[in-house]
Amino acid sequence: MAVDTHARQIAGLDALELAGDQRAGIASRVWARVWPMLTAIALVLVAWQLVVLSGRWPEYVFAGPITTFQDLGHRLGDPEFYQAVATTMRRAVTGFALAVLVGLVVGAAVSRVKVLRAAFGALITGLQTMPSIAWFPFAILLFGLTESAITFVVILGAAPSIANGLITGVDYTPPLLLRAGHVLGFRRLQLYRHVILPASLPSFLAGLKQGWAFAWRSLMAGELLVIIAYQSSLGEQLAISRELSDSPGLIGTMIVILVIGIVIDMLFEAADSALRRRWGLNPV
Amino acid sequence: MTTQLVDRTTAVRLEAVSKVYGHGGNGLLALDKVSLSVRPGEFVCLLGASGCGKSTLLSLVAGLDKPTQGEISTVGRQVAMMFQEPALFPWLTVSANVEMAFRAEGLSKQDRRTRAAEFLDLVHLGGFGKKRPHELSGGMRQRVALARALAQSSSSSASSAEEGAVLLMDEPFGALDAMTRDLLHDELERIWRERGLSVLFVTHNVREAVRLGDKVVLLSSRPGSVVEEFPIELARPRRTDSAEVAELAAKITDRLKEEVMRHGH
Numbered sequence: 001m002a003v004d005t006h007a008r009q010i011a012g013l014d015a016l017e018l019a020g021d022q023r024a025g026i027a028s029r030v031w032a033r034v035w036p037m038l039t040a041i042a043l044v045l046v047a048w049q050l051v052v053l054s055g056r057w058p059e060y061v062f063a064g065p066i067t068t069f070q071d072l073g074h075r076l077g078d079p080e081f082y083q084a085v086a087t088t089m090r091r092a093v094t095g096f097a098l099a100v101l102v103g104l105v106v107g108a109a110v111s112r113v114k115v116l117r118a119a120f121g122a123l124i125t126g127l128q129t130m131p132s133i134a135w136f137p138f139a140i141l142l143f144g145l146t147e148s149a150i151t152f153v154v155i156l157g158a159a160p161s162i163a164n165g166l167i168t169g170v171d172y173t174p175p176l177l178l179r180a181g182h183v184l185g186f187r188r189l190q191l192y193r194h195v196i197l198p199a200s201l202p203s204f205l206a207g208l209k210q211g212w213a214f215a216w217r218s219l220m221a222g223e224l225l226v227i228i229a230y231q232s233s234l235g236e237q238l239a240i241s242r243e244l245s246d247s248p249g250l251i252g253t254m255i256v257i258l259v260i261g262i263v264i265d266m267l268f269e270a271a272d273s274a275l276r277r278r279w280g281l282n283p284v
Numbered sequence: 285m286t287t288q289l290v291d292r293t294t295a296v297r298l299e300a301v302s303k304v305y306g307h308g309g310n311g312l313l314a315l316d317k318v319s320l321s322v323r324p325g326e327f328v329c330l331l332g333a334s335g336c337g338k339s340t341l342l343s344l345v346a347g348l349d350k351p352t353q354g355e356i357s358t359v360g361r362q363v364a365m366m367f368q369e370p371a372l373f374p375w376l377t378v379s380a381n382v383e384m385a386f387r388a389e390g391l392s393k394q395d396r397r398t399r400a401a402e403f404l405d406l407v408h409l410g411g412f413g414k415k416r417p418h419e420l421s422g423g424m425r426q427r428v429a430l431a432r433a434l435a436q437s438s439s440s441s442a443s444s445a446e447e448g449a450v451l452l453m454d455e456p457f458g459a460l461d462a463m464t465r466d467l468l469h470d471e472l473e474r475i476w477r478e479r480g481l482s483v484l485f486v487t488h489n490v491r492e493a494v495r496l497g498d499k500v501v502l503l504s505s506r507p508g509s510v511v512e513e514f515p516i517e518l519a520r521p522r523r524t525d526s527a528e529v530a531e532l533a534a535k536i537t538d539r540l541k542e543e544v545m546r547h548g549h
């Protein structure tokens with residue numbers, strides 16, 4: 001009987017302490033995020049139109065939003081446009097995937113081995129600050145005007161951030177969790193697998209996100225510089241629009257590049273906030 | 285060195301253990317020739333002011349750090365430990381946190397889950413296995429940590445059941461409110477008796493020490509060394525607010541004050 005009262009007292013306290021989880025409905029959450037964005041877009045469009053109206057540049061040099069979106073609308077019906085997007089995305093995904101691989105291997109090695117850390121730690125951070133476009137002449141020298149040259153630079157642009165994200169995560173594993181893992185009997189690789197790697201996930205994700213941004217920038221620079229015959233890509237379309245003085249086409253392509261960048265960034269953002277919610281890192 | 289005990293009359297033994305942090309002239313002597321022992325099935329409370337080296341001592345027993353001098357021996361290869369904070373892994377569910385106790389010995393997933401559920405039931409958290417640690421209250425998290433420590437002390441890599449596993453606890457209920465703490469004292473006492481655990485329980489709360497311990501070991505500060513051992517012969521179950529506990533606690537508090545006053549000059 002005593003045990004039973006006891007259990008009920010405990011259950012009572014537990015119920016009192018667990019506050020109900022109140023989250024607003026999905027519609028109002030989406031709307032709360034969307035309306036500031038819509039407002040910002042509207043403001044940008046107005047500013048753009050005002051600059052065009054000011055007459056500083058003639059309309060065939062700096063097209064207004066209406067002409068641009070009409071032109072973009074036409075291109076959305078053209079299969080070549082999708083081929084260009086597909087080529088660019090294929091390069092982005094391949095390059096980024098390889099960068100993740102390289103970043104993981106390098107990050108894991110450097111965070112584990114003291115000598116490697118001393119040797120390469122500063123170099124990796126240094127590489128992160130190096131503008132990736134500076135690699136292109138060298139890449140073209142090595143690989144010629146080929147896709148390999150582009151991929152090479154995309155990897156060099158993204159991998160250091162990814163490796164650094166992992167290294168930072170490993171470094172900042174909470175000591176208490178390390179001690180807990182140690183007491184549970186984990187040593188070396190097991191400690192790494194069950195405690196250190198999972199603990200570094202948020203930082204690794206931040207590294208991935210930054211790595212993606214660098215990969216996307218490197219890729220655009222690459223597609224402008226390394227134009228491969230008979231292969232349409234977003235960067236190549238930019239270059240062609242400039243040569244043909246096709247202002248609406250040029251601005252339209254830029255908008256497409258921007259939107260792709262934003263959408264992918266939002267995916268990373270969603271992954272990050274899902275992780276934070278699962279771990280309870282969000283100050284509610 | 286931490287070694288494994290072969291004789292069956294002690295669960296934990298420290299012999300003239302000293303610990304110095306840092307090196308040379310500015311090294312800090314945290315523990316000075318501490319000797320104490322825990323018999324199998326005994327509940328020993330280690331009492332001392334903040335900063336006297338209680339956590340240091342437990343880390344040494346747990347093998348998280350090495351003593352500068354002296355010998356530490358324990359039964360079983362691995363002792364279980366509970367920290368002042370729950371130290372749960374935020375990426376795992378409550379159940380998976382407890383399952384971590386069986387990872388090192390390579391049980392199958394199904395077995396791990398069943399055993400973890402047993403231990404969650406033991407701390408009255410049977411229905412909470414699928415929750416995440418952050419969804420629970422502080423007291424509940426600390427109970428999950430208790431379940432994990434108990435799970436570990438029952439696992440085969442610790443020691444066999446008849447040896448009675450060793451459980452180290454570093455101010456585990458320090459951050460909880462008095463009511464929750466009282467309930468957890470009762471729980472811990474019940475589980476300790478059922479499982480024949482040998483417990484080394486650290487606290488700076490004199491009443492808590494008297495409430496729980498078979499023996500209270502009083503540590504002095506800077507450097508930490510054993511001042512006196514008080515056997516507690518009050519009948520169980522005890523209440524923290526009972527007159528007997530208060531009386532003994534007052535006696536020990538007086539001794540602790542004397543000890544603290546020596547640092548006044």
Ligand SMILES: Nc1ncnc2c1ncn2[C@@H]1O[C@H](COP(=O)(O)OP(=O)(O)O)[C@@H](O)[C@H]1O
Binds near residue numbers: 305332333337339341
């Ligand atoms: N890793 C460490 N390095 C240096 N000094 C430490 C370290 N850990 C603890 N100390 C010092 O040793 C003394 C005892 O600390 P601790 O064992 O944490 O005391 P308690 O748990 O009794 O409060 C304190 O003076 C503390 O500052």
Ligand SMILES: [Mg+2]
Binds near residue numbers: 339454
């Ligand atoms: Mg402490």
